[in-house]
Amino acid sequence: MKNTKLNPEVKEFKNKVSEESRPLRAYALKLTHDMDDANDLVQETMLKAFVNEEKFQEGTNLKGWLYTIMKNIFINKYRRAVKSNIFNDPTDNQYFINSSSVTHRNDGEGNLVMTEINKALGGLNDNLKTPFLMSYRGYKYEEIASFLKIPLGTVKVRIHNARKELMKKLDSYRKV
Numbered sequence: 412m413k414n415t416k417l418n419p420e421v422k423e424f425k426n427k428v429s430e431e432s433r434p435l436r437a438y439a440l441k442l443t444h445d446m447d448d449a450n451d452l453v454q455e456t457m458l459k460a461f462v463n464e465e466k467f468q469e470g471t472n473l474k475g476w477l478y479t480i481m482k483n484i485f486i487n488k489y490r491r492a493v494k495s496n497i498f499n500d501p502t503d504n505q506y507f508i509n510s511s512s513v514t515h516r517n518d519g520e521g522n523l524v525m526t527e528i529n530k531a532l533g534g535l536n537d538n539l540k541t542p543f544l545m546s547y548r549g550y551k552y553e554e555i556a557s558f559l560k561i562p563l564g565t566v567k568v569r570i571h572n573a574r575k576e577l578m579k580k581l582d583s584y585r586k587v
Contacts, residue, residue: 424467428460431477438478442485456481531580535573542566543573 435456439449459480460467467476532540545555552570556563 424464425461427473428457428477431474432457434474435477435481439481439485442481452481452485455484459484527581528577531577534580535576539569539573539576542569543577546570 432453435453436449439452439456440446443449443452456477460477463480467473532544535543542555542559545558546552550558552563552566556566559566
């Protein structure tokens with residue numbers, strides 16, 4: 412028969428991870444918008460944390476580590492679903508359908524929103540717009556600072572201010 416007593420460090424780690432289940436569930440619900448999916452996501456996150464316990468370094472923020480695991484699991488599942496074009500049919504029979512043969516794309520709303528975003532971007536001061544667009548295109552803060560010949564802190568402040576201004580201008584598109 413297998414010895415079922417846990418090493419005190421392992422037990423302590425499992426207790427700490429278990430204590431985070433409630434905040435993890437809230438975050439999972441925010442990501443999935445479905446209680447069953449949220450519970451599955453929490454369970455997968457905790458399992459992955461337990462399996463990868465040796466990768467956790469003492470002194471690291473446990474909650475942040477768990478949230479990162481959860482976010483990565485969620486993103487990977489989403490990418491797999493998009494790649495396979497299989498989505499859950501919300502009707503009572505709960506069949507999975509291959510949506511690629513039955514969907515019709517209507518870009519009207521997307522085009523309208525994009526027009527508004529471009530209009531809001533056009534209204535930004537160039538001091539804010541240039542670093543923001545460079546960041547959006549994937550440049551790192553240090554690269555932007557070097558290119559614009561301004562301090563790193565200034566880059567961060569300008570990008571932050573650009574985001575705030577854009578959010579204010581596009582407030583009507585925020586989900587309630």
